[in-house]
Each structure stands twice: as structure tokens, then as C-alpha cells.
Amino acid sequence: MTLDIPTAPFAAAPHPTLAAVTERIVQRSGATRAAYLARVDAASATGPARGRLGCANLAHGFAASEPVEKAALRGRTKPNLAIVTSYNDMLSAHQPYGAYPPVLKDAVIRAGGIAQVAGGVPAMCDGITQGRDGMQLSLFSRDVIAMSTAIALSHDMFDAALMLGVCDKIVPGLLIGALSFGHLPTVFVPAGPMESGLPNKEKARVRQQFAEGKVGREELLEAESASYHSRGTCTFYGTANSNQLIMEVLGLHLPGSSFVNPGTPLREALTRAAAAQAVAISPQHGATVRIADVVDEKAVVNACVALLASGGSTNHTLHLVAIARAAGIMLTWQDLSDLAAVVPLLARIYPNGSADVNHFHAAGGIGFLVRTLLSAGLLHDDVRTIAGPGLSRYATEPRLREGAAGTEVTWEPGTETSLDTGVLRPTTDPFSPDGGLRMLSGPLGTAVIKTSAVAPEHQVVTAPAVVFDDQDDFLEAFGRGDLDGRDLVAVLRYQGPAANGMPELHKLTPSLGVLQDRGQQVAIVTDGRMSGASGKVPAAIHVTPEAAVGGPLARVRDGDVVTVDAVSGTLTVDAPDLDTRAATGRPLTDEEWSGTGRELFAAFRAVVGPADAGASVFTAHTNPHLPTEATVVRA
Template identity: 60%
Template sequence: MTLHPVLHEVTERIRQRSRGWRAAYLDGVAAMHENRPLRARLSCGNLAHGFAGSNATDKSRLKADATPNLGIVSAYNDMLSAHQPFETYPTQIRDIARSLGATAQVAGGVPAMCDGVTQGRAGMELSLFSRDAIAQATAVALSHDMFDAAVYLGVCDKIVPGLLIGALAFGHLPAVFIPAGPMTPGIPNKQKAEVRERYAAGEATREELLEAESGSYHAPGTCTFYGTANSNQVLLEAMGIQLPGASFVNPGTPLRDALTRAATERALRITALGADYRPIGQLIDERAIVNAVVALLATGGSTNHTIHFVAVARAAGIVLTWEDIDALALAVPLLARVYPNGEADVNRFAASGGTAYVFRELIDAGLMHADIPTVVAGGMRAYCDEPRLDGGSLAYAPGAAQSGDEEVVRPVSAPFETHGGLRLLKGNLGRSLIKLSAIKPEHRSITAPAVVVDNPQALNKLHAAGALPKDFVAVVRFQGPHANGMPEMHSLTPLLGMLQNQGRRVALVTDGRLSGASGKIPSAIHVTPEAAHGGALAKLREGDMVRLDGEAGVLEALVDAAEWNARGIAVDSTPPAFDMGRNLFANSRALVTPPDQGALSISCGPVFQHGETEPEYDAEYELGGGTLAAEAPHEAKDA
């Protein structure tokens, strides 16, 4: 199938923009490559330390320099339902490696926090920066140079992007990501949301609310809605660094165990010691990044990835921009409706055809790069097959030829919408993003007076006091990464959803984030420049008319230009806080890049100064024209 012209042109734009940084990155990958066990580079004393705790069989293999040693980087803890199943994975992986004549060691653990626990709490201000801490912890784990490949045990929001960034820092190592799968269905997500809204309206008790929440989040495994965690899994498959169909197989099942075995075997077979070397740094190129964005758009995935995958791309020397994502969104149709974009959970999505069906539809329409190298043979076409058990062993069969439920997944020829789930907004308030896939068309634009607050709690207090106008745009500013770590505003969605149910016109505008589970309310999020960095949100005043138009891609304050330019910048009225570890992340807040550059607080690929224009083709580049403008001169620091 011929590649769609927009996909081709955006990919080429990214390639040309990134060529210097990508070449430097690949030079680094090549410099670390050796066709012998990497532990052979260690001195005898170094190596003895590296296997002192191993059993006799593993010691003899690690001394012999003949077999691969697999590093395990785990995000296990037993508070996160998605990661609780990982408790037994290291033992399984070690046993599998030994059965193949190889070895495996737990290289290290990384922190894993749950946004579902910290929503609306002080701990949420650590959430985004935990991604960078995970990347650093991954690097520490792999720094011993004992490993010839690595497997990564992680599922949830910041964990997978952090592991990816860390893995790309060791781009010479093959990498396979191993998920744990989603929990089985609980009460429908829509029913849970209804109880939340009734609780916000004072019509449900706390006991009712807790019962509903417990009925939804009820067992080991990933939460069943299509938020950031489950979007992670789809994007890993779209890049070819997780086994085909591995994302949505429930924990504790024979098929789940068979996939874990196969992933371990595959990681050991693609090291530099064999004839099929597949280092992650070569696998993750601009085509893989575009595939990830396409999968995000086609499935209506989490807005958080408009930050995370900008960061992941940069870790591989690739400059991805919001304009690239927006251009792809105009060409990629919406093929899935999974809560919060519909009523189905991810189990029903998988049963209806899942990733295999969606990827085949996209590939056949020229909307995915099918020719990229992946951790398995066959490129992306292998991801159009589904895993099965055949006599207890893993086998693959062709995925569904037709949707099993067109309320959940549809073909390219009859999509839910002709455009992807995300759009870029621009105007005098800055640049931001909106997730349209969860919003009904009649709610996608609004012009209303601004209610301006400096923290989400202030909006709840205004509601409790009956001080909110009938129709309004809630502007929650000083929530960007530089201000306080860019927490999610998900705690506001029950209130705003309830008001919208009453027939009121409401919207949210914020330089903070919005949970991947959030939808329904028109929300301009990730506004950049942020208020704490001189952004225009700091100019807004109570009662200013604000226009948010998701279809037209507009976010603006309807204020006379002369008055607007003459206005000063407001200062955050929220007192600084130092509890819950927030003081430990002061350097991260000071150093962090803007959201459209990945909100990175660590050195990770090409970085541009605040307010500095990135290397552009975009002003002159017209999709469909087939011609790239010459690259504009640009000075950047490579950090």
C-alpha cells in the first residue's frame, strides 16, 4: 500500500529537521556496540561484584563470556494494581533465561506512582517529574554494563515514557517491554462517572462513591479505561518494541504467561551475540515515532502523550512538534471509541478487534509505516496478528478481518470521525491542545466570560459559594511545569461535567495537564508559554470573554489589542508549598522545558531556550504540496 502523502511529508519533515541530532545519537549507539558480551569490558573485580549474588550455574555462565545476560528493569510495587503482577516476573524471567542457557538479573527498580491516588492532592505535583526520575533510575540500573539486552516491566502513565527515555540512553541494547495486562471488567466506567457527578452535586454519599470506585478499580491489572496507561501499551506496539497483541491480555492467565516467556526469549535472541541484532536506538526512528502518534490519534488516546512522546523522540535525537501531531490528526481518522471516548473498556476493545484490527486498517490505508524494524520478524504486519495458545505454546493467528463491534472499532472506510482525536489550538493566549474525541460536537466551541483562578481548589470553593456564572470558561493558571510540576486537573471534571449536564456552557483552559481518563468538557490544556513563565494566561482578568473553538483550532481572549498589550502580568496567588517532597523537585521546576518540548527536567536530546523558535519548516511547509522548504538557520544547545 502506498504511504499516505501527509504521513510521508510529516515523516520527511521530522527526518530533515532532526538529521544532525539523529546522526549524533546513532554515532553514540554505534560506539557502544560490541560483538561480544558487554560484561567482557569489565575488569575481573568489576565482574566479580556483578555476579557475587548469583547461583553457581549463573556464575559459571557469567564467567564464561559465552552467553547473553538479560537486565530486568522493574517498576514493581504492590500498591499499583497495574504493576502488582510484576512481583513474580523476575523469577519467571530468570528461569526462562536459564532454560535457554542464558542468564538474567534484576538490574534495578524504578519509582512508580499512581495519578489515580494523587489526583487533587499535593503529591500530584511530583507526577510529571517522576517520568524523568524513572529515566534516570533506568540509566542507573543499566550503568553497570553487565547486560546484553534488557526487558522493561512497566505499564502506567509516566512509567513507560520514563523507561523508554532511559532505554534510549542505552540505545545499543536491545529492549523488549513486557506488560502485565488490564484487570477484568468491573462496573461500567460510565456508571462510575455518573456517581462521581452525583457526588459533586451532593446527591450521592461518600459511601456510594467509594462503592462505585471500588467496583471499577477492583483487581490486579491496569485500570480498564483508555487513559495514559493503556495508551502506553498501544503506542509500544505501534513502535514495535512490545510483542504483538501483548497489551490487553489479563494478568494471571496462561496466555499472559506465554507472552512473558516469548518476550524473554525474543530479548535474548536479538542481542549482538547472535545474527539478529536489534538495538532499540536503531528501532526507534522517525517512522516509529510517527507510528506512535498515528496510533494515539486513531484510538483517541491520552493527551499526556503530546508531552511524553515529544520527550521520547528527543531521547532518540528526533524533534517532534505539536504542529506535526496536528498535521497528522487532520489525516488520521478516529477508529476506536473506548472510555472516556465511548462506553467500552479496553477488554471490550480487545475483544472487538483491538490493536491488530486497528493497525491493519491503518497500514492498508497507508497511514502507518509498515516497513519499520521491530523486535519481531515481519515488521508492523506482524502486529496485525493476534496471540493464541496452541497446545500450551504461544502461536499467532490473523487478526479479525471485520470489527467485532462497530460501536467500539470501525474501519478506515467508515470511521467515527474523519480526523484524529487531538487538535492544536492557537491564539493570543498561546498554544495548547484539545482532545476532541471525547467531546460531543455541540460542546466543541464556546465563547464565555473567564473565571480566573490560580489553583483548582479555588474553583471548587467558588462553586460551593454559588459564585460561578451560568456559562463560563474556567481558567486555572500557574499549573505549568515551571510553576508547580504541571499537575493534572482531573479532579475538576466531576464538577464541570455536572454543570454541563445542567445545560450550562462550560470549558476549561489551563497550563496544567488533564488526565487521560478525562473527557466530555472542552478543555484547552498544556497552554504554553505557561503563566509562570510570562505566558498570556497571566494577563487574563475575571470576566474577560474567552473563545475556545476546537474545530477551528482557536484559543483567544476577546480583548482590545491595545488594552491587551498594555496589561501587566499577574503573580501566582497560591503560597509556595514544601510538603509531600515538593521541595526536592525545586531544581526540576527551575530547569524544565516547555510542554511542547517535552517538559523535560533532564538533559535529553535537542533542547531550545524558553521563547526560542524551534527549527521551522512549518511556516512555509504546506501539506500536500510535496515540497520541503529549506531549513531555517537556528542555534540550539545540545543537552
């Protein structure tokens, strides 16, 4: 079934760089994509799996169901949809999902199907675990979520799926897991952002004042509570909201559904419409739209472009690579970097501006972004989506109307002009001619840097290195005043996936911002992650190879002059003997990397792949065993 969503002939021919990058991804991925699709085809050819289950198997599968549901599950005429949920009531973004299963089940039944909650996946919050040991499990949780999704779908009871997730590692994990069942039509169902609270600039100001000791914990907590104040996604443009934008541009959300607030009539109507559409694209309804066919090379490139044009999360330089590989597609950082050179920055959403995602949505949101990028030839229109063929369907806006069956969703053409050019602009009048994300390379390795929030005068920093092996050591040095009054490049190493799970280092952002605001030239170079909302201080992140596996960062010493050059795309150090030096410092041993559940993830740490391959245990076998000796050599 194709939804009644208008399309328009405004898509231009693909930009030469878009076409070239897409073609080389297709060529590079020939063997892996073919192997993936062969597995999907084999699964598709077998039809609804529950029809082949043994009687005892099937009886177990519907034992808890109501009689009418049992009757439906005995037969093959009605599609059975799996609901995989990341609900918990601690995370504001995921709390709304507690009420979703009954709503979804009712909508599925009305559409001619049946649904079961197939399983749940963990959902942790980087905002809660910042600077804590639990943050070291955050990136690994993505792969756990992927495996949990596969377990939920493994019962072979299902003809389509509904995925409920919003935040940082949850959506990439759900998508990677769903792609392992690529023969199933799959719809992602968003929950929407909370309404706007304390302006993000004011929140950042109070954080910096706290770092300087100018306000206390009560004032800081009051500001944070006014920012994160209700149900829904946090409203800044970090990884969670980047997830939502990417899912929509991939064609896995219904058009215009990502940033509708929870608890509104339109939100519930879109949730019901998503369930009905999953039924409509199931095999029993004769219009199967497999997730394997939605997430193809062109769709992956579209997701990259949307991320770049919106100034999205640096975490997606990891997640998009891992997601693509789950579909047999070999995306690289160089692909992202080359696209960034021609994709203009079209949005200013905090930390790249003062607006939040509610302001972005009101200005025209994803619909306008898709329209203007298609008009410039910077997106592929000829893709499959859960809403029907063609990405131009996503240049629309959902509206409520009264129909024969009551209130329902309809889609209208979206605005052709931005309603706030301080937040969202067309490709003809961008905030910047490039997408604000670059790859850096040089003798220190390969890294990525987000420049969309970095002022031009800070995009090239040359200064002596100050080396740290733990973020707490940096914060202690800042507190003592050791970093005052001098330019510096903070080199924070042994923070990569093999070292300690690659935690976000966002806790450092206020202190670095204070130093920069005092007139110091400051940058950070790390094999770890900063926040998906990385801001005004230049940060060369995800450096690979990481220090824990012998990367050059392990041989950098205090005083080495490091240059972070976001203009030329280089990451250099003035140390002619770098290659012959002995490494200093070390990652934690397995004995030290324990507590808060970390010991349970020792196997992940030992086999995780490098950052530029997605930092995933599914693309492992590249890292040597970590050192276990207790000897420490300090820089």
C-alpha cells in the same frame, strides 16, 4: 531470530500527509538523530561490556549469583539480560510484576541466556494522588524513572534488557532511559488490564452525583471500588492503556500482548515468549535488534497515528515529544495536529465511549487497528520491531498450542473485520474523519485539545473568563454556587511544569461536567494537564508559554471574553490591551512549594523545559528562574 508470525501484503503506499510529516521530521532531526546514532554506534562497537570489566568489578557483579550463573557471567557466550522493574504491590497495574523475575529468568535460561534484576524504578499512581500535593511530583517522576533506568543499566553487565512497566509516567520514563542505552536490544513486557468492573458511564454518573451532593462518600467509594477492583491496569482508556497500545505499535511489545488479562495462561506464555525473544535478538545470537533502530522516525510517526486513531491520552502530546527527543527525533505538536487532520477516529473506548479496553481487545484490538490503518496507508509497514521486520506482524493475534516443549505461543492472522463496530471500526467507516486531537493557537499561546469525547455543540465555546490560580479555589467557587447559571471559561493558570510540576487536574472534571449538563456553555483553559482520560468538557490544556514564565495567561482577568474553538484551531481572548497589562497572580515560591517531598524537586522546577518540548528536564535551559518574592497580585 524472527518469530514465526505471519505477515500479509495488505499495507498500502503511505498516505501523502503521512509521508510528508515523516519526511519533515527526518529533515528537522538530521543533526540530532545523527549525533544520537553516533553515540549508539560507539557503544555497540565495544561489544559485551562485562568482558572488559576488571576482575573486582565483575566479581561484584555476580557475587550474589548461584554457581551456574557465575560460570555463565564469567564467559561471553551467553547474553546477560537486565530486568528493570517498576513493581510495587500498591498499584494494581504493577502488582503482577512481583512474580515476573523468576518466570523471566527461567525463560531466559531456557532460551540460552541469563538474567539479573538490574534495578527498580518508582511507580506512582495519578489516580491516588489526584488533587493532592503528591500529584505535583507526577510528571517529574517520568524523568526520575528515566534516570533510574539509566542507573540500573549503567553497570555495563548487560547485552539486552527487559522493561517491566505499565502506567502513566512509568513507561515513557523507562523508554527514555532505555534509549540512553540505545545499543541494547530491549523488550517491554506488559502485565495486562484487570477484568471489567462497574461500567465507566455508571462510575462517571456517581462521581457527578457526589459533586452535586446527591450521594455521599460511601456510595462514591462503593462505585470506585467496583471500578478498580483487582490486579491489572485500570480498564478505561487513559494514559496507562495508551502506553500499552503505543508500545505495541512501536514494535517493543510482542504482537497482541498488551491487553491480555493477568493471571491467565496466555499472559504467562506471552511473558515467557518476551524473555525468549529478548535473548534471540541479543548480539550473541547474531540478530541484534537495537532499541535505537526500532524507535526511528517512522516508528514515532506510527505511534502518533495509533494514539490519534484510538482517541488516546492527551498526556502523550508531552510524552511522545520527550520520547522522540531521547532518540534524537524532533517531533512537534504541529506534526501531531497535521496527522490528526487525516487520521480517522476508529475506537470508542471510555471516556470516548462506553466500552473499556477489554471490549476493545475482544472486538479485534490492536491487531485490527494496525491492519486497517496499514490498508489505508496511514502506518509505515517498513519498520523494525522486536518481532521481526514489518509492522504487519502486529496485525495478528497470539494463541496457545501444545508443542514439543509444552504449551507455547503461536500467532495467527487477526480478524479482518471488527467484531463490534460500536467499539472499533475500519478506516472506511470511522467514528469521525479526524483523530480527535487538535492544536490550538492564538494570543493566549499554544495548546492542545482532545475532541474525541466532546459533542459537536460544545466544540466552540465563547464566554467570560473566570480566573483561578489553584484548583481548590475553583472547587470552592463551584461549591458555593458562584459558577451556576452562566456560561464561563475557567482559566486555571500557574499549573505548568515550571509553576508546580504540571499536575493533572482531573479532580475538576465532575464539577465541570455538572455545569455542562445544566445547560451552561463551559470550557477550561489551563497551562496544566487534565487526565489522560479527558472527557466531554472542552479543555485547552498544556498552554505554552505557561503563566509562570510570563505567558499570556498571567495577564487574563475575570470577565475577559475567551473563545476556545476546536473547529478552527484557535484560542483567543477579546482583550486588546493584553500584551501591555501587568501580570496578576504568581506561582508558589520555593518556600511554599514544599512538603510531600516537593522541596526535593526544586531543581527540576527551575530548569524544566516547556510543554511543547516534552516538559522535560532533559530539554531544559529555556525557562528563566521562577520568582521568589512573596507579593501576590490577584486578578
